[in-house]
Amino acid sequence: MLGTERLSHLLCLPIWFCCALRCIDGLENGLAQTPPMGWMPFERFQCTVDCIHFPRDCISESLFKRTADLLVSEGYAAVGFQYLIIDDCWMERIRDPSTQKLLSDRKRFPSGMSALSRYIHGRGLKFGIYHDVGQQTCMFRGPGARGHFELDAQTFADWGADYVKLDGCYATESERNRGYPAFGKAMNRTGRRMVYSCSWPFYTEKPDYRLIAKHCNLWRFAEDITDSYTSVFRIMELYRRNQELLLAHAGPGRWNDPDMLVLGNFRLSYDASRLQLAIWSVIAAPLIMTNDLETVRPEIKELLQNREVIAVNQDMLGMPGKCVWASKYFQVWVRPVTPVNDLGQHSFAVAFVNRGGFDACPLCPCTFEVVLKRLGLDSLTGYYVVDLFNSSRNMGMFKPNDAFNTRINPEGVTFYKFTVAPVY
Ligand code: GLA
Numbered sequence: 001m002l003g004t005e006r007l008s009h010l011l012c013l014p015i016w017f018c019c020a021l022r023c024i025d026g027l028e029n030g031l032a033q034t035p036p037m038g039w040m041p042f043e044r045f046q047c048t049v050d051c052i053h054f055p056r057d058c059i060s061e062s063l064f065k066r067t068a069d070l071l072v073s074e075g076y077a078a079v080g081f082q083y084l085i086i087d088d089c090w091m092e093r094i095r096d097p098s099t100q101k102l103l104s105d106r107k108r109f110p111s112g113m114s115a116l117s118r119y120i121h122g123r124g125l126k127f128g129i130y131h132d133v134g135q136q137t138c139m140f141r142g143p144g145a146r147g148h149f150e151l152d153a154q155t156f157a158d159w160g161a162d163y164v165k166l167d168g169c170y171a172t173e174s175e176r177n178r179g180y181p182a183f184g185k186a187m188n189r190t191g192r193r194m195v196y197s198c199s200w201p202f203y204t205e206k207p208d209y210r211l212i213a214k215h216c217n218l219w220r221f222a223e224d225i226t227d228s229y230t231s232v233f234r235i236m237e238l239y240r241r242n243q244e245l246l247l248a249h250a251g252p253g254r255w256n257d258p259d260m261l262v263l264g265n266f267r268l269s270y271d272a273s274r275l276q277l278a279i280w281s282v283i284a285a286p287l288i289m290t291n292d293l294e295t296v297r298p299e300i301k302e303l304l305q306n307r308e309v310i311a312v313n314q315d316m317l318g319m320p321g322k323c324v325w326a327s328k329y330f331q332v333w334v335r336p337v338t339p340v341n342d343l344g345q346h347s348f349a350v351a352f353v354n355r356g357g358f359d360a361c362p363l364c365p366c367t368f369e370v371v372l373k374r375l376g377l378d379s380l381t382g383y384y385v386v387d388l389f390n391s392s393r394n395m396g397m398f399k400p401n402d403a404f405n406t407r408i409n410p411e412g413v414t415f416y417k418f419t420v421a422p423v424y
Contacts, residue, residue, distance in 0.1 A: 038083025085128030091142025128163030134171025157190035264291035271412030284320035354408035
């Protein structure tokens with residue numbers, strides 16, 4: 001008996017050893033079970049370091065304190081925007097000569113990072129910080145992590161960071177391929193759980209998403225976003241062309257990152273703002289705003305705080321959606337969401353996109369009609385439909401063979417929740 005027991009223990013050993021290795025090997029920090037939501041300055045404030053001429057816009061502790069206050073007082077934190085993430089241009093140009101630690105810019109961050117982190121935590125928010133895997137940060141404003149992974153990860157942990165964005169500038173391909181997993185492991189070894197945002201695939205010709213998803217909580221797959229419909233649409237197209245690959249590796253704890261929400265700035269129309277929010281929710285993208293929260297127009301603030309749309313983005317099934325139908329002028333994007341009925345059939349969030357273009361339809365907005373089963377909505381129990389941008393607009397019950405009509409503004413979207421009916 002004893003012999004058999006010992007034998008079975010021995011047989012289990014390799015399995016246990018593999019499991020242990022696997023735990024140590026991947027990120028598996030249990031974070032980002034839904035896409036992270038927060039704020040980051042880069043697209044809106046770039047690398048403004050001249051606080052004399054641009055005191056409101058420069059990358060400084062006053063910008064982050066102001067934003068922390070506004071995230072709370074303006075109601076963004078209450079709907080889920082909790083990560084306040086510092087992007088590039090926060091560092092001194094060189095490390096501390098005696099300790100080799102990273103230093104924050106003394107003039108723009110006079111109280112230091114620990115104090116700023118405490119301020120952010122004091123508002124009930126989470127604190128994120130930017131770094132680079134290579135020799136220098138992308139704006140060439142400070143040293144990258146090369147040669148200092150353990151020290152830098154520990155510095156961030158000591159500062160109370162909850163999120164690290166690791167960029168990939170000034171590094172070779174092989175350095176990135178070794179560096180991203182290694183920095184994640186260094187983060188794990190600190191014992192502090194930090195969301196790990198990797199820019200790895202963006203710098204890689206043929207990204208290995210299986211590997212990336214194993215080591216990162218989110219990953220930038222697209223170029224830097226700019227404040228325009230063209231940029232938003234270009235990123236949507238990039239996703240659409242690669243969606244099967246991108247979808248396959250995303251889920252709770254690991255998300256595709258198409259870059260920040262540019263809503264609330266200068267160039268997105270109201271319709272294009274709705275479009276970005278809807279598609280970012282369908283593809284389960286992190287919702288990281290980049291804007292000046294003091295000047296966001298009320299109608300855009302209302303969009304950003306639309307709880308129904310955010311619920312789609314944060315849906316607990318964790319299944320990202322995709323484009324299921326496309327023509328020259330229209331696209332339909334679909335995401336399976338909760339609730340699921342007793343037959344295991346999902347509800348869906350469905351975004352109807354009008355790409356615009358003056359020849360799309362001479363009379364704008366355009367009417368689009370489709371039979372639901374063509375979109376994969378095939379539950380015979382039917383679906384209750386609500387307009388997500390106007391939740392008081394209940395559209396009624398639709399069956400798979402019914403045609404669904406919607407009028408879409410140019411360069412805009414209509415966005416509906418199709419809640420699957422229960423089985424009686
Ligand atoms: C790269 C990143 C941006 C931003 C800048 C900062 O371009 O993709 O998101 O972090 O660097 O320099």
